Amino acid sequence: MAKITYIDHDGTERVVEAKNGETVMEAAVKNSIPGIDADCGGACACATCHVYVDQAFMDKVGEQEEMEKSMLDFAENVQENSRLSCQITVSDELDGLRVTTPESQH
Amino acid sequence: MGREGLDLSDANKIVILGGGQAGAQAIQSLRMGGYEGALTLIGDEPSLPYQRPPLSKAYMKGEFAEERLFFKPAAWYEDNNVELILSTPATRIDRKNQTVEMAHGAHIEYDALVIATGSRPRSLPLEGADLENVHDLRGLTDVERIQPQMIEGRNIVIIGAGYIGLEAAAVARQMGLSATVLEMAPRVLARVTSPVMSEFYEAEHRRQGVDIRTNARLARLEGKDGKVTAAILEDGTSLPADLVLVGIGILPNEELANEAGIACNNGILVDRDARTSDPRIFAAGDCASRPLVHYGRSSRLESVHNAIEQGKLAAAAILGKPRPPEDCPWFWSDQYDLKLQIAGLSQGYDQIVLRGSPEERKFAAFYLKNGTLIAVDAVNSAPEFLASKKLIMMGAKVEPDTLSDTTVSMKDIAAAAAA
Ligand SMILES: Cc1cc2nc3c(=O)[nH]c(=O)nc-3n(C[C@H](O)[C@H](O)[C@H](O)COP(=O)(O)OP(=O)(O)OC[C@H]3O[C@@H](n4cnc5c(N)ncnc54)[C@H](O)[C@@H]3O)c2cc1C
């Protein structure tokens, strides 16, 4: 279990109890967090689940695989803390994670 | 916004027919869009709405928990006041009385109706097709039957080398089965892609140990004690089979609409708002034939993107909201460590340009028509896919020499076209 805070681009915060094993994207979608489209359902094929990860958690969210890296290379408004949330798996370690959603996923 | 058709913004009873990708999206978009009236889903499958792509990929392999397939947990439908009528086929649409009839005799009224009945696998018109262990691959219950038989060392025969058949072949090999793929056409993926891509995927599957047989004429399936044992080709070849997967295409579930007098022609005909010839009735997803704004024609599409987009279009039209963007069609397929991402529709191309190298398992095939980019097949090449989506929507003309030059980044190519 991990408490995850999703912050939208206006600054509104929403807290979700995420289960271990699901992804940060899935926890958001199941809890109707706006700002994450996740059109491909987590297949790392659509780049519509882009989030900015709180710096304090950058080393806990795991490494990016090649595919994710190259998808993000092309997304809009990418920063060095950009990740595809479908590629981050929830674990106890991520308790307290804060991610911000971009203004648009397209 | 210049939208045609009846104003339904005071609709208070909305019925969604079919709880797949498109139906689930319509429900979400209606509630997120502020619709507060009655919302009912009639679906003939027993489970909550779920996504199908993992069925021939990670879920089939047993690497993906079932609960991750569902778009929303049961509580979401309760919290959002969505009535779910599951395991219940709709049997008739009565347009005069604005009702939908269900198999158990009850009926339900609508002010607006969204038909999202999807498609069904074409059945094999051959002797032996009804033997035990001969399966379709469309729904969760199919995988429940198939998966226990995916046992190392067994023989699986897959009929049809489309994306679903080839994905299943990849999973079968990864699980240690002997896999044979029978394809009637001279090449795999013949209906959906170019010879370059067919050749690449054929070679890859052979390398992985799949016995791919193109130009294969299947005569019948043979069985013992009611269970399939072999696939027999017209030339007499007998291929041992412990299980058979049939993946020879799909047919749109348009009958309910057709019988109700709604215009259909290989799919329920809809306009850009997903509205059918009846202004209170919408159709979305695999069952609908829609205008393709980037191509100047109408067609059915069989993809997640299309189902999501049309679900959104229908919801917005019902609520009288601005029309959501119509993206260029896209699709993906995962086989082994190859991620194929497709943007656009390649039919009618007059030139193919390759970028990258198939040997390195990282390349893209661009399809041009009169110099305009109309589609791309990108293997392990996300930038090529993402850039092409944009270029196709712009109707951009791109120089073949620029496309094939890997020293020019896709970002620069897209930026140059936008300038
Ligand atoms: C194994 C598999 C893998 C796929 N992989 C990909 C992929 O990688 N990428 C991609 O983009 N697309 C993929 N697709 C295609 C994609 O899943 C479909 O295009 C999408 O599901 C279409 O959504 P839909 O809502 O139109 O239809 P469906 O999801 O099929 O939903 C229709 C629902 O309506 C129900 N229904 C039908 N008739 C009635 C009735 N009379 N009464 C009540 N209910 C009814 C059906 O049982 C079904 O539950 C795949 C499909 C399959 C089967």
Ligand code: FES
């Ligand atoms: S959900 Fe599509 S890339 Fe993450």
